[in-house]
Amino acid sequence: MTRSSARESAPESAAVPEIEVQYPDEQLAARMGIEITEWTRDRVVGTMPVAGNRQPFGLLHGGANGVLAETLGSTAAAMHGWPERLPVGLELNCTHHRSALGGTVTGVCTPLSVGRTIGTFEIVITDDEDRRVCTAKLTCVYRDRPPGSAG
Template sequence: MTSAPESAAVPEIDVQYPDEQLAARMGIEITSWEPDRVVGTMPVTGNRQPFGLLHGGANGVLAETLGSTAAALHGWPERAPVGLELSCTHHRSALDGLVTGVCTPLSVGRTIGTFEIVITDDEDRRVCTAKLTCVYRSRPPGSGG
């Protein structure tokens, strides 16, 4: 996975996922990111549980990746988001293809941000609904990324 698309709304945030990062290992690609909507995809292949279905934990990783990115777009560079709670409701299984996650903010304040992530399959059927809450921590002036 590479940095933000060239049309990124907030170019001062350079998010990269080198090969050793979980998002890259799972094949997650962020296709669009703006403060009010972050979109990404993940292949089902390579992210299945032993019975051949998309692993519920993979949905969680996609949701947290998109939600954390959205949270950063709302707080950076003064405040850094840290995940506080993630909940996932799994509605149906995905067997192949790509799943797509769309993250939108539910509430973003000075210290807490909550985001909804809806994950759908290739036929636009809802696979999972997730909610991520992040707490914002102050970043000292001059601290690195």
């Protein structure tokens, strides 16, 4: 997703920070086919194909749910701290409700609580039939950006 398309999906009242979200080929999110389709301070949405992200029994790998959740949650956390503070993942919890066998899963991330030093986000992952596949919670700690670091 390009920065300009993120602005188009964001409500005019929401201030969207200048964050370039891109996943070069060597990044895990790109390898897994994750695409962020919407981002605002109140909601980050992304999709991931089941194909290529299965465990040996043909089901969507639970770790793939974790990667999608962490990708969306970290993006949301950055939206709340940028550019002064950087989020670092502290804890990820995933509850797997059902299997996904094919198609695409969609994750919707919303903030539960965001303070100066800690942010917690809920990520709900659903299948193509809008059935809940996984509920995840990501907690990040915010660190001050080191002076002179690249933004």
